[in-house]
Every structure is written in structure tokens, then in C-alpha cells.
Amino acid sequence: MAVESYNFLLSEGKTGPKLITKKMPFSYEDYSLEVQGVFVNLGTYETLQASDILISPKHSLMNNVVFASKYDREELSTHLKVERDFVDFRIPKLEIKNLDFGFKSNTFMVAVFEIGINKPSLEMYRDKRLPDDSRIKPLYSELLRKLPIDIDITSLSISDGYIAYEEKIEDTKQAGKLYFEHLNAQISNINNTLANEEKTRIETTAEILGEGQLDLEWEFQVTDTSDAFGVSGSLKNLESEKLNTFLKPNLRTRAKGTIDVMYFNLWGNHRASRGDMKMKYHDFEFEVLDKDRLKINKVFTFIGNLLVNDGSKTDKDGFRFGAIETERDVTKSFFNYLWQNIKSGILDTMTGTGKKDA
Template sequence: MSGLKKILIILGSLILLAILLNFGLNFWIRYQLPKVINQKNNSAYDISYKTVDVSLWNSSIHADEVVLVPKKALKDDKVKAGIYAKVKAIDVAHFSIWSVLFSDRIKAKSITITQPEVALYKKSEKAIDHSKSIGSEVVKPFEKIIIVSDIILKDGDVKIINVANDKAILSISHVNVQLDGIVITDDILAEKIPFQYKNYTLSCDSIYYRANPFYHIMTRKVATTNHGLSIKDFHLIPEYSRREFVRKIEKEKDIYTINANEIDIKNMDWGFKDTIFYFNADKILLNQLGANIYRNKIPADDLSKKKLYNNLLRNLKFNLKIDTLAVRNSIVEYEEEKTFDKGAGKLTFTKFNLTARNVCSGFQQKKLADMKIKIDCIFMKESPLNVDWSLNVLDKTDGFNIKGRILNFDAQKIVPFTKPYMNATTKGILNEVYFNFTGNDVNAKGDFAIKYDDLKVQIYRKNDREKVNKFLTALGNLFVKNDTKGELKSAEVELDRIPEKSFYNFLWRSIAEGLKKILL
């Protein structure tokens, strides 16, 4: 037998052996895989599929029409808790043959999940009860079946549903996710985020989230990576009408309706360090924000102390650092009414632009730069308003300085807000209004000045605030000149804070005190 013939026979035998081995391993894998997925599946879930194809040549597994249900639900159809899923296709790439044969679970480079419809039924109203529930309810059960480095999810729909009322707490439509460099260990499973990763991308067409019993959040397009987040058409919407909301609260509380055409976060970095959350960003932009704050005076006063912004930021229990917070091309409205019959008084700020720098929490900080806020807008749709506001988060006296200017303002437009503080109303044009107040948690003092034309004052009775005191009105108009003849009239203001009221109440009372000193 020639040498060439021997070589050909050996090569042919090796090829035949490889084919037989591949056939045998394919047969064995096909036999073993259902055991890994079901019989030796130590998770709380049953997994079934229509077809499965295994290729040893490229170390891949393809499964069609995969269905996942809790094992308890198969025994008792009344049980409705856990994850239910239907998946069009699952592809596992570069899997380890030996892991299937000898470790009873699949180890692979990546898994691609195509068009999953996932529903997580929960017994509570919270989407996530606590940080460890992600690990215990989602990651840990499937870590017993498959371990991969990369996860790709294509065109999925995900819902978290409250078992009690069968209503969605969270719903995400047409979601696409890619997680690269995943690492899971027993120690990592116990952490706040129960897996580590190198990179992630997520995008979806819409999100619905029931934030609490009073509000839900809706968005359209959302896209995020390790370093950025973009949200289109954000909406924070009350669950109830104003009348229903007021009936459901025991004490006065603001009702918020917030819309934003765009929210964009640049150079974002977030996570947990030693179990403590942190969030850093170079810039957060809220573009074309529409914010309506409504308060009804029917419920009892909330007499708890209202913390100033220094205090609120200082006592956050995590590390927050935002270099720049920007609000652009926006509208802010505040409405207040005593009863539903008379209608609400409204303050409107249009063309609202805000820039806040050095927005930080005080968590584990010993020194911080001042937070500086600049606001430019149109007040009541006609008067330019400019404000500069500064504070330091670490200042335990909650000190602040705020100064501003309003031009060409019709005094009659804020009668619903001036009358409660001054027991008086004014008519006329305030050509210029200036204020500069320095304060803290206890009091504020500073300068107030106005220049006005054709101003009239109307003073009301003390014992009947709806009726005009004709004598004091006549006397007041006698002493108040109709105009300041082009000169500023100024007054020094000093005022104690009402601890049960907000910072904005404190600012407004300081302005009203200045008006009272000059006009009355």
C-alpha cells in the first residue's frame, strides 16, 4: 500500500470519525439539552419550546417559540406571581459543549432573544420592592440554567403587573437591549445591581410607569448607554382630576403636571460604590418643559416644617453631582384657589430659561462650591423677569441670596396673590421692580425698590376682607403719589420666616413686605 493511499485512508477515517462524533454529540446534546432546560432545571420556571437546533460546527443553539412559566402556576392556575414569557426565537452563540454535558447548565458567549413578550406579576404595587428583588426574582433563577457574557434583546415588550388588580405598574414597548461583558457570582448577586457589565445600550418606543398611587409617568422614545440618556415626550400625569385629588388628601399638597419635549443627560456616570448609590453628569437639559403646580386651600394646612433647598440637598443619602442643569424654552405655572367655585389665581412664567451650576448633594462632602441659579423669563406673559440665586449646600444655616428685576408690570394681574398678604390691591404699571434679599432658615432682609406710574391703592376692612375700607383707601391714595416721577422708591425689608411655608412663600412675603412699606 502506497504512502499516499495510507494518508488518504487516515484522513478519510478522521473525517468519518469527526462526522460520527459530531452526529453522536449532536444526538447527545439534543438528548441532554431538554434535561438541562427542564429535568435538571433547578430554577422556579418551566421552559418549553417548539423546535431546537444544535450545531457543534459553530457552537450554536437555536430555539423557536419558547414559553416560560412559573412551575407553581402549572400545578395551581390560581397562582399568579413570577415571570411569564413568550419568545419568538432564542439564539445561543459559542456555547461550551462540556458545560452542557457535565455541569447541567449552558455556558456561552452570547444569547440573543428575539421578540420576547414578558410579564412579571407582583404581589405589591411597587415595580421593584427593593434592590435585591432584581437578583432574587430575575437574575438568580436563570443563572442556574445559562451563563453568558453578552445579552441581546430585540424588539421586546415588558410589563410588570400588580396581581391584586391586574393593572400594569410598568410597561415598556419595543425595547432593545445589549449588555456586554456580564459577570455574575454569588457575591455580585447580593449587591444592589446583581450583575456586573462593561457596556450597555437600551432603547424603546415608549414607557408607562405607575410611580405611586397619585401619579404615572409616560414617555415616547428612550435611549440610554453607559454615558448618556435621552427621553422624548416625558409626561408626569396625576391619576385623578383636581377635585378627586383634593378629596383624597388629608392636608394641603401641590398637584404637579409636568411635560417635557426632551430630557437629555450628557456624560452620565452612575452606579453603586460600597452599596451606596451615586449619580454624576456633566449636563442635564430639559427642553420645552411645561410645569403646572396647583394647590387647593380646602384641605387642612400641612404644618410640618418645610426644608429649604440647602437642607434638602445636604441630607440626600447618596452622592449627586451635576455640573449644569438647564431648562430651556419652557413654561411654568402656579395656580392656587380657595374653593372650586371662584377659580384659581394663576402665576405664569413663559419663555422660561434656567441654568443651575454645581448641583450637588452634601453626602460625604466637606467642601462644595456655591450652587448658582440664573433665571430669565417673561412674567405673566408681558414682563421680563431676571433672577440670580445662590446658596451653599453645606451651610447649615441654610443661607441664600436672591436678587431680581421685573420690568413693565401691570400690578392688577397679581391681585389674587397680593391681597392675602397686604389686605390691599393695586392698579397701575410698575415700570421697574428690584429686590435683593439675603436670608437663612430663620429670617431674611434686604432691599426692595420700585418705579411706577398711575398707581392706585384699594384697602379692605380688617374684619371683612371682601369689603373696601373707603376711608383708608381715600387716605392711602392721598399719601401714595400716582407715580414716582421717574425715580426709584426703595425700602429696607426684614422678615421672619414661617417654617411651615416653602421658600417661595418666604420670597413672596419679602416682596409683598417691600410693596407694603412703600405703598402703604
């Protein structure tokens, strides 16, 4: 770790025979720490930097925070034996209100009333040509539960964020890309203390691929060792052609048609999940591409479109219904798990009876 300069002020600092034996061997009335030019080496692959940091009990501020890979995406692959994300995560401004810390029994604890993150930008890239990382990936509830410290964050908000994710599969010229703009999120009760009985709740809205509106609500109980969770959401006004930048390089498929609106609800744990979906869409078709991704495989395309309902057979409100049922691959992330659930629902909605279960 390195810093260009720092200023530290501590007022009314005290210690004594009783205090010196405690985990925090002193007391104080107030403090402030100002740091310029922060650089932290996080290991083999990533670094953390910030232009300036101010830390005080009531108000803390970090400017121009950058968590990033040391190498560009092509060079990173040459240093890896298994898959690992190239990351470029930038936060122009991060504010913290009412920061407190100390020891509770023998455990270090950090408590924060509110964290605000303004206009973050996260770009990730994964080279899928590398071998899979077969380690088990814990869900977020387990990650929080097993932290070596206690945390209690009342509220965390994200405003006007951007996320882009790309995958490189085989030796295609272009990586498949998904991106989300104008992302806003509100997260409450990030708390891993044993006394916490409330659920962690996440509410997000974002614009997907420049036009579709995505809304997502997600909740879980950190202290629940089954890692049970619930997710509900909706997707509106998405021209399926927009997905082709991701579908074509990665899945060798191309879609036509419009998703007017899609609603889904699902419940699960660290092993399996199930739920339901309803969709209103029209003129839907799939094209399966040959290996070179330049020509249409007419046989598979014909068979696929025999199975897929184009959206014309619906209930009186224009919806088709489907079921969600998925077993988790524990070597994949939560977001892969979520995508598998949504994919399960879409396939059942488009290829099943389309009727709502009684």
C-alpha cells in the same frame, strides 16, 4: 411599574471572585437600554409616564415625560385631608450627557455632566380651602443634603418653559393665577457630596403675566447646615392690573399703576432673611374689595392710599428705596418664603420714607 417593551445590550460584561463581593458585582465596557411605554405608579396621588427612554453612558434621552396627579383638580380635593398641589408637569424632551453611576465607599452615586430640558410645562393648583399641611418644609439645600444617594450634576439647563400656579381661596368662582412664559434657566453644581465646596447657582429669566420681564439669580451651599442662601433679581415693565387676576380672588385687593423697574437683593437662612429693594413706579393705587369682591370698600381703600406713595416722591434717578426683613414660616415652601421677602420690600418701599439707608 410597567413597560410596553425594552431592549438591553451589555458589552464586555465580567465578574469573578473579587468583583462578586463588591457593591457592583460586575464590570462592563458599554451598555444601552431602550424602553417604550413607561408607566410608574408613584403612590396615592401621582404617576410618572414616558413614551420612550434611551439610556447609555454618553447620551441618554427621554421623550414625552409626564408627572401628573391621578385626579383632576376638583376630584383631588375630595381625596385630601390637608393641602396638596394638583400637578401636571410635561417635558417633551430631556437629554442627559455623560451619565455615570456606581458606589463610592458604601454610598450609591450618580454623576452627570449635563442635563437639558426643552419646553417643559408645569401647571399647579392648590385648594386653599383645605386645612394647611403643618409639616416642616425643608429648603432645597437641606433636601439635597439629606438624599440617600450622592449626586453630582455639573449643569442643568431649561429652555422656553412655562409655569402656571393657581390658588382657590374660599368659594370664589375663579382661582387666582400667576403664570410665567419663555422661562430659561441655567443651574450649575447640583452636588451633595461632602467634598463639594462650590455653591449651587441658579440663573433664570422669564416673562411674567404676558409682559413683565423677571430675572432671578439664586445661590446656596448644600453642605451649609444653616441653609444660607442669597437671591437677587429684577422685575421690569409690569402693569399692576395684570396682577389683579391673582390679587382679586386671593387678597381681596386690586391695583392700578405701573412698575417700571424693581431691583432686590436678599440674604437668609432657614429661619430669617433681610435685604434691600429699590423701585421706579408711577400712578400706584390700591383698591380694597368687599367680601363678595364685587364692590370697593371705600374706607379701607382711602386709608390704604394715604399710606402708599404713588411713586411721585423719588430720588434724582426716579427710584424709591425700601428694606426687606422676614421671618420664615417653616411650614411653607421656599417660594412662599421668597414671596414674603418681596412683599416685605414692596410694602416698605411704597409706605416708608423711600430714601436709601446711609
